[in-house]
Amino acid sequence: MLSTRMKNILRELLAAEQPITGTYLANVNQVTPRTTRDDIKHLDAILHQHGATIVSVISKGYKLEVNDEKNFRIFLQSLSYKDHTKDDIPTTPEERVSYIIRRLLLNERYIKLDDLADELYVSRSTIQADLKTVKQILHKYGIELEPRPNYGLKATGDEMRFRFCLSEYLFDRDEIKVNSLVETPLSPIPVEDLDKIQAIIMKQLYEHEISLSDIAIHNLLIHIAIAYKRIVSKHYVALVHQDIDEITKQKEYKVAKKIVSDVEKLFHVKFPKVEIAYITMHLLGIKLLSQTKNAVDDVLSKEIIQLINLILYRIDEQLELGIQNDKKLIMDLGLHLKPAINRIKFGMNIRNPMLKDIKNNYPLAYEAGIIAGLTIKEHIGVEIDENEIGYLALHIGAAIERKKLKTGPKRCLVVCASGLGTAQLIYYRLKSYFGSNLEVVGTTPLYKLKDIDLKGIDFIVSSILIKQSIDIPVIQVNAVLKEQDLKTIERFLFHQNSKQPLLTYFKKELTFLRKRFDSQREALEFLNTKLIDQALVDETFIEAVYKREQIASTAFGNFVAIPHPITPKTDQTFVSVCTLKKPIDWNGTLVQIIFLLCVKKNSQEDLQEMYDLLGKIIENKTLVQNILKAKTFEDFIQVIKE
Structure with missing residues (x-):
């Protein structure tokens, strides 16, 4: 009933709290505004029969209005x-x-x-x-x-x-049936046959005590299914970067032969030696895991441990994440890198179905993955693609979350005048607002403060001026906590090490709104020229930005790109902003907002607040629309504040 474009439009209208411009909807479907108007007209005619309509709001865009909720719900059920x-x-x-x-x-x-x-x-x-x-x-x-x-x-x-x-x-847009991954010009393999292939794989892995991740098993299954289709159609592959004879000497080759033998009986085909070699590569390098618990040094080779230590040193040197000594991270990276390095050496890149989510939800971990990839490249001399970088980022992201859990919530003491009622009011307001993020250990009147052991207390919240010298921070607030007081405490809790408030990273002279450019290079060259004119960067800056872009695109979806140099190049931290009247192609993704992020060399700043903000923009369609509407720097800052 609905075309794919109409479904996309309905999805956007359902999600939006404010009217959406026709230009935005045209960009989503990558069609002209005229085509979008036709799609909206047809969609509105269908919705009109099912209790809803698309209303055009002058100068603002389109909005979904539902006048018969029950009828509309039934219609959505039919789509669902x-x-x-x-x-x-x-x-x-x-x-x-x-x-x-x-x-x-x-x-x-x-x-x-x-x-x-x-x-x-x-x-x-x-x-x-x-x-x-x-x-x-x-x-x-x-x-x-x-x-x-x-x-x-x-x-x-x-x-x-x-x-x-x-x-x-509603539309299951992220669901990918396994069958669709092995479709060829010939008819796709039936699901029951895929199940049989997977059973063969699992049987051999179990018998030889080989431990593979679910994704690795899925990749192996898909490879065998595609190999079968190639053989049936007489299309064979040539093995590159590696001599087949060397692979046949590996223990994993015997396992691959047994898997292939069972698959050959199932499909009545004959796999050539080169195909068995490719299947061997999926298994090669996987550690045969015993049932006993082993220390890191027992499971991982000396070379792998040295490489991981160097990776984590480089990450902490540039990003100050504090994860260098995380033993679980060292083990996880080691078990991942052993087969990954073999894949990379043999020219085998694997698909990472979670890549987009990783880039959007864990941008800081993904940047750490980039640093890891560059370090690995130095050692093995080959490029690490963004699929592999995404997997490394998952392990690093888990370590970042572990570190947050280990530090636990900060602990504070409430101090006020002798009135118990005021102290209790502040106490319960803090508990209500911050929940598990803050432990309020108790209250005390000022005259008793000198008798209290402050060991283990991170800071004091006080409604009166404390003149006596105290070794821990004091945040003075109003007796009846106001929103401003809570925000002050919040900044202390989550961004204690920030050198400056978030909004000061954005500067009027570095913000360029509603520009027209035809390409990614044209936009970046424009921003580079502006930064050079203000003596903020030198001639090496733009090349460092392009080098970072070559590793993996900084277009994160929702029309947002966050380019930055591969290593810090500036003497201060700032963000140069550029919005465009029309989106441009950015390594295959449409981009209309550019945040050129520049981090100070040897920075000790906690930039998590900045990464959180950029992450929210990537995820929020309404926020992106409002930024694109901004005509002045003041408009832009107001949108960010809200």
């Missing part, structure tokens, strides 16, 4: 799912979670757990386990599940939040 047979119902926990979210959002009545279990052909306990994830996801969108005895569960929350969540889960 059809009657399922036992063969095509969701099978993985992720698929079930998406299904349950859609059922809850699109159903006005309570839904019983037993009914969900019957629909999905699973047990009630499985549904209960899935619901834990469902609740966590919905909570992030501001939607809660309301239980009612004998009736079941019902999703409750603001209608706009419902629509925003539906925009993410």
